[in-house]
Amino acid sequence: MPKDADPRNGPGHVAIIMDGNGRWAQQRGRPRLFGHHAGARRVREIVAACPDLGVKYLTIFAFSTENWKRTQTEVAGLMTLFRKYLEREARELFESGVCVRFIGDRIRLDEKLVSLMDELELLTADNTRVNLTVALNYGGRDEVTRAAKRLAYEIEQGRLTHDAVDAETLSRFLDTHVLPDPDLVIRTSGEARISNFLLWQSAYAEYEFVDTLWPDFTKAEFAKVLHNYGSRDRRFGAVSA
Incomplete structure (x- = not known):
């Protein structure tokens, strides 16, 4: 960390x-899945770095609702990688004080993977050192749509009135x-787009494209x-004093 950086x-x-x-x-003449395995190893390093850097919550975009459009070979390989990662890393995450959560629609995921996700959430539920959230089969628009459906159902059942619906109410129905x-939202690889990630939640986030x-x-x-984030002037619509 730069000498004058303060985690606070x-x-x-x-x-x-x-x-x-x-x-x-591909730059190394290897199949795409080789890169995904390397990326999984990088996740471990970044998660481990969070406490020293003052990051209490880390949310990573692992697989989007649009990623199903990739080749069957790549998708199958990614799902196998996710299963193996959870099996291999579960004990380390628990012992490191990491609380793991998953967001996204689990319906399309296979039962074995969902079972591993459930087990890891339960195992690490009481950890507080780092809160790691993994977005898996996640899309921002899909999340808001599912939240709206749940909210509409509550109104239909008479447990909520339409007059009571505001931004805070809708937020309670989101995965997050x-x-x-x-x-702060970071995107690697030089692309400057948000790709349907945390659309609602990032309304006032700072962005860094590297x-x-x-x-x-x-x-x-x-x-x-x-x-770099520490040098930004975050006004949330107001004017600096």
């Missing part, structure tokens, strides 16, 4: 769009209802981005 001035909740695994592998909104491909995104670069 940094973002408490960082969300990351982990982009560039496939290109990283137990999390604070992200302060050229580094995700498997090369080190703890040192993470610290640098967090340091």
Whole structure:
């Protein structure tokens, strides 16, 4: 971390769009899944770095609702990678004090993967050192649509009136209802778009688009981005004093 960086001035909740695994592998003449495996190893390093960098909440975009459009081989390989990662990392995450949550629509995921997700959430539920949220089969529009349906059902059942619906009410129906909104959203690989990630929650987040491909995104670069965040003037629509 830069000498003058103070974790207390940094973002408490960082969300990351982990982009560039496939290109990283192709640059090395390897199949795309080789890059995804390298990206999974990078996740471990970044999660481990969070306490020292003052990051209490980390949300990572692992698989979007649009990623099903990829080849069957890549999708199947990713699902196998997710299962193996959860099996391999569960004990380490628990012992490191990481609380793991998953957001997204689980209906399309296979039963074995969902079972592992449930088990890891239960195992780490009481941990407080780092809150890691994994967005899996997640899309911002899909999340808001599902929340709206649940909200509409509550109105239909008479447990909520339409007059009582406001932004705070809708937020309670989102996948992230137990999390604070992200302060900073990072996207790796040089792409400058948000790709349907945390659309509602990131309304006032700062964004940082970095050229580094995700498997090369080190703890040192993470610290640098967090340091840059500390120099921004966050006014939330007001005027600086």
